Amino acid sequence: MSVTPSLNPHVSTDCVIFGFSQETLRLLLIRRNIPNRLTELNDILYALPGDLVKDDENLDKSANRVLAELTGLKGIYLTQFQTFGDPLRIAKTKDRAWLESVRQNPDARVITVAYMALIDSQKVNLQPGSFSEEAVWVPIHEVPELAFDHNEIYEQALAALKERVQMQPIGFELLPEKFTMGELQSLYETILERDLDKRNFRRKMINSGVISPLTEKQIGVSNKPARYYVYNREFAQSNPSSIFNLRMDGSFTLFN
Amino acid sequence: MSVTPSLNPHVSTDCVIFGFSQETLRLLLIRRNIPNRLTELNDILYALPGDLVKDDENLDKSANRVLAELTGLKGIYLTQFQTFGDPLRIAKTKDRAWLESVRQNPDARVITVAYMALIDSQKVNLQPGSFSEEAVWVPIHEVPELAFDHNEIYEQALAALKERVQMQPIGFELLPEKFTMGELQSLYETILERDLDKRNFRRKMINSGVISPLTEKQIGVSNKPARYYVYNREFAQSNPSSIFNLRMDGSFTLFN
DNA sequence: TTATTAAGTGTGTATTTGACACTTATTGTT
């Protein structure tokens, strides 16, 4: 009778990195070429970027490192949203080849702390990929089958994004410094998967105080040029309650 | 030059268990007597209930086990809210004695997945404590210094509770099957740390549809007896959006 | 009988929401 020795699990962080471009919400994925001994072709496998947590790292730092190694960016909106630790989450046979290539002990359980990152995809300079590995932006409605339980993680992240964007002014993290009201509305419509009324949207956003108009306008567009706005990060962070169910006094609506 | 060998971290689940009795929100803590070799007295140390995750357990199951071992209860509202993994989170010298008594390797890093439980404290039959260990209810404003980073975990849990109670009908999990409107309001006032208007509160709760009146009323109280209500768990779960920023059609208020 | 306690009840005003359509400023096309 053999008893499996109790081996502590590995702990990793995985990042669900959202970007927004061309009216589409996108996910930053790792594409790996996995040599297949039988076919002599490469299998292509997609996964969320992630890595084992290092001995001297806390979890946030680990996730930030993963993000920075991939995008070169620091100080990005990055928030932990859920931890996944099913004993069988890495047990799919499809994932064996990958694990064998990156782990000393590919059988060990891996518990992963999942983070959600929101980045202005214009800022990203994807770090040059290696022979076997490369980062790619994938529209969220074209997310392929991912390694391990990463499809589930991504779906939870998207759900969390949808929820949080209604409560907190985080959508701005996906836009460039200067953005138009149209871009902002388009972003919200994309995340929430519904149309919003232009005039009501403007009114709420402006009344909320979290954005400020610039005098600068678009140039070179073949229609009336839109005014640019900026996000008041400091203001928004000192008014943490919902910006959207806003009362005149800036308070959150609940009871009373 | 010695290199610390990279030892995988331990992974545990810790439960922040809330109860509500005598108009007070309470926390279920473990009190341990730690023999102190110098003084020959016991040091008393408080901590959140928790345990290492077992090899064949997923995280939810582990947290449920911790909860069941302590309270004898199953099917309790229990939700993961954050994972804590600072490398130094168990490094306080005060915590050494405890760790040495429960871990084969007290130096190993421990990453903990924190859960929040809401229970009807009337249902709980605290499991008999051992010589060295016992569970106690502590009012949240009298929470003592806790082991490790458990004070921080508790504070995050309380903040999460405050947030979620505004978004989802979870407060009911802290009350008995049958409760009066006064008890419900008192619960909300306690969690939110503010007074609520009696008439507006009643109206919102009743209009939300998540509770139903019984014909039964209090007996033996020296004032007008209050009607009992029950929570419609099924209804609430099939109407997951905020019950509190409720529009006429039952929808959540956002844009439009 | 009276005092005490908490339950229970309705209305008016202020604010917010949500629906709705035309004008404006720019570039591209003819």
Next chain:
DNA sequence: AACAATAAGTGTCAAATACACACTTAATAA
């Protein structure tokens, strides 16, 4: 130079919701 095409920008009204507010009722205790 006129016109087409495009997206920006703008105001009002009715309906729903929020919020403030005080007295009556039903029970027990004294």
